[in-house]
Amino acid sequence: MSAASHDQVVIFDTTLRDGEQSPGASMTLEEKLQVAEILDTMGVDIIEAGFPIASNGDFEAVCEIAKRSKNAVIAGLARAIPADIDRAGEAVKHANRGRIHTFVSTSPIHLRHQMNKSEEEVLDIIKATVTQARNLIDDVEWSAMDATRTPIDYLCRCVEAAIEAGATTINLPDTVGYAVPHEYREMFEQIRGTVPNADKAVFSVHCHDDLGLAVANSLAGVAGGARQIECTINGLGERAGNAALEEVVMALRTRNDVMPYDSKVDPVYLTRASKLVSAVSSFPVQYNKAIVGKNAFAHESGIHQDGMLKNAETYEIMRPEDVGVRATSLVMGKHSGRHAFKDKLAELGYQLGDNALQEAFRRFKELADRKKNVYDEDIEALVEDEIAIQGE
Ligand code: KIV
Ligand code: ZN
Secondary structure, three states: OOOOOOOEOEEEEOHHHHHOOOOOOOOOHHHHHHHHHHHHHHOOOEEEEEOOOOOHHHHHHHHHHHHHOOOOEEEEEEEOOHHHHHHHHHHHOOOOOEEEEEEEEOOHHHHHHHHOOOHHHHHHHHHHHHHHHHHHOOOEEEEEEOHHHOOHHHHHHHHHHHHHOOOOEEEEEEOOOOOOHHHHHHHHHHHHHHOOOHHHOEEEEEEEOOOOOHHHHHHHHHHOOOOEEEEEHHHOOOOOOEOEHHHHHHHHHHOOOOOOOEOOOOHHHHHHHHHHHHHHHOOOOOOOOOOOOOOOOEEOOHHHHHHHHHOHHHOOOOOHHHHOOOOOEEOOOOOOOHHHHHHHHHHOOOOOOHHHHHHHHHHHHHHHHHOOOOOHHHHHHHHHHHHHHHHO
């Protein structure tokens, strides 16, 4: 995949690579195959299936995913080291369409403390490793690790060298989650406006969530000209995680009026994918997580419930069924109003007269003040009791 049309944004999922790097999130081969299958089915364009040099298990997983996936491009990660690139090439060669994703650090802090290399040495490494990868496969992504803390002039030289050596995708990661949206957008605008051969590659965003800005930064990067978004299901990833795929996809879809970019991902699979990744990584999804949290389509306040019963658009900007949730839930609690209570009684099969309804509602409020969760069974017991009293 070397170019994306103007309004299409390529979704690159790295749940199985950057996501799995999250401490405690490692997955078995069988689990990785299940995750890859749903990603492939839901229309993810590129699945980064692992880091083949990291272990024999990772190599085997990338090979197996490459053999089985029907639609997606399968990528394998490689450091800027010849043995890594060969191993990644070995693994992805089984795919209908494979990609080698190679990266090197470009920021002064990484060059000095981690790599002990000069800027010129890193430029030579970029040329040599991207050329090596291109000799193995047509689809090569190059990433400038810690791009957002790299001086722009040097970053431009690195990007130019990578494209010259044959990189078809240029990824500029916010590796440490340091950027803010307008700055990340400007970085893409500047690079694309300065590097002479920039139009030969697709630009890509890859954002970490250390400041809670990963999704906002990703969308800002797209506004700056990037056309690939790297993300993970549930935002799984190193430290505070990566940009969450479900948030990116639904933001693009819901606000297509101001962000005219489409992705091929079918959102109806989002909830299922989230549950699967949560189960196999053993990372619970927080209740109030956007799109896939338990409370993402739940309402308790009386005012909101009343609005929802009149028209769902009053308090919901997305339809739950669009992301694979069966229905909105109106949770009965101390904030619920009479309208929602009456509606709940009807759902449970009760129709009370005015006096009984008044009294049952009063008792329900009393109960909700004492009890954290009011279940349908609690309401049934209370109503049955009220009916008995009224009948006496
Ligand atoms: O965050 C990062 O910089 C990465 C690279 C390997 C792309 O994950
Ligand atoms: Zn990353």
